[in-house]
Amino acid sequence: MKVIYFFRHPKVGHSMHRVFRTLLQEMERKVQIEVYDMPNRGSMPWDVYKNCWFTFKRRGKNTIHHVTGHIHDVLMALIGVKTVLTVHDLVFLDNVKNPIKRCYKWLFWLYLPIKIADKVVCISNQTKRNIISKIKTDKLVVIHNAVDPIFTHSEKPFNQEKPVILHIGTGWNKNLDKTIEALEGITCHLRVIGKLNEIQVKLLKAYKIEYSNVCDISDEDIRQEYINCDIVNFPSVYEGFGMPVIEGQQTGRVVVASRIEPIIEVAGDAVAYVNPTDVDSICKAYGKVLADAVYRKDLVEKGLVNAQRFSVKNIAQQYVELYQNLAKA
Missing domain, CATH: 3.40.50.2000 (Glycogen Phosphorylase B;)
Structure with a gap:
């Protein structure tokens, strides 16, 4: 055939x-x-x-x-x-x-x-x-x-003092603006993959978010970004699927994601869900993830199982x- x-x-x-x-x-x-x-x-x-x-x-x-x-x-x-x-x-x-x-x-x-x-x-x-x-x-x-087999489980001690939060994509649907607002006052490093616009840069400065940014990177570089991070941030307002959820789970990272379809279908019960339109909801999810080691461990274990479906x-x-x-x- x-x-x-x-x-x-x-x-x-x-x-x-x-x-x-x-x-x-x-x-x-x-x-x-x-x-x-x-x-x-x-x-x-x-x-x-x-x-x-x-x-x-x-x-x-x-x-x-x-x-x-x-x-x-x-x-x-x-x-x-x-x-x-x-x-x-x-x-x-x-x-x-x-x-x-x-x-x-x-x-x-x-x-x-x-x-x-x-x-x-x-x-x-x-x-x-x-x-x-x-x-x-x-x-x-x-x-x-x-899910690409290049994404494999990679053990990493959780950086409690200053976790690296990986955010992939800067388009309108990726909800970076509300993420920035939600992270105000939280000690972290926001790693953004994708070209930042002027408004996003101003917001990062206004809310005093420590961040770094990179664009147009290779698949191997993307794989390494997942390995380097502590949390994958994916509070999108619109998605057809949501690959970063599975890639994060396959790598063995905590994923924070929107309680919308199709992310619910893809993520199962293995992510910290948020209301993507509510800054307080995102902020509270991060509060729980950062404070509760047992919760983080449970999400990672469930995520590894869920990723096998793909x-x-x-x-x-x-x-x-x-x-x-x-x-x-």
Whole structure:
């Protein structure tokens, strides 16, 4: 059985490549694969045309074609062949205010791709529910993201005097602003991965937070950041999945995360939950984590167990079964 994977242009972002990279290494043991990146990074009509033509020329007979996310519109080049589409979230639709753009994205990024695809993989039940609320379909199946095996349990004494708090991502949904407010008066070092904007820098200074910041780092560097930290901070207000939760748990770190879906689905009972819109809730969670060693130990142990659900072998097998059933159909 052969599977062709189509990825967005790498300069749009490496997150999807990263999610699938180790998965594909495992898949190569069971299926023949080819991997292609789109030639154009934009979403203007010319970009869509170029990407669709690129995709069309690489179609194959007796082949499963898997569009791994974001470039949903290239499904138009795969009419008539067996296809799988992975949908990570609907932020491309939920976060659009302009009614014309929203209509365009609903048609070409959601409605038509789902109508064309044979199977649509949702990375969480929350994404599945979100799609069903907009389009009635029986093509949806939930397969979670796999955690990269480079993340392994790494023992580290908890730094009680000045814990390192790792915060990954500085976008609007990552809720860094409220984290900064919540940490006022708490002795810690906030390690932020991602480009800080002017407002965030001003807040860090205003609330007198000791921090450091780094951008555009390698996967190995990211792995080391988890090892170096004491707590992983993830109070997001919107997520399609929440990989840092699992990566933190797999490393053996305490995770502070939002009590929202799909984070609840992903994290289980193995994180310190917070209300992401309530600074006091975040502050109280940190108070408990810092003061209670037994609580921290319990979260770490539960996290290591929970992370096993997302092993590469487990997730790869789910995809193989999906492909096999589609090939027989």
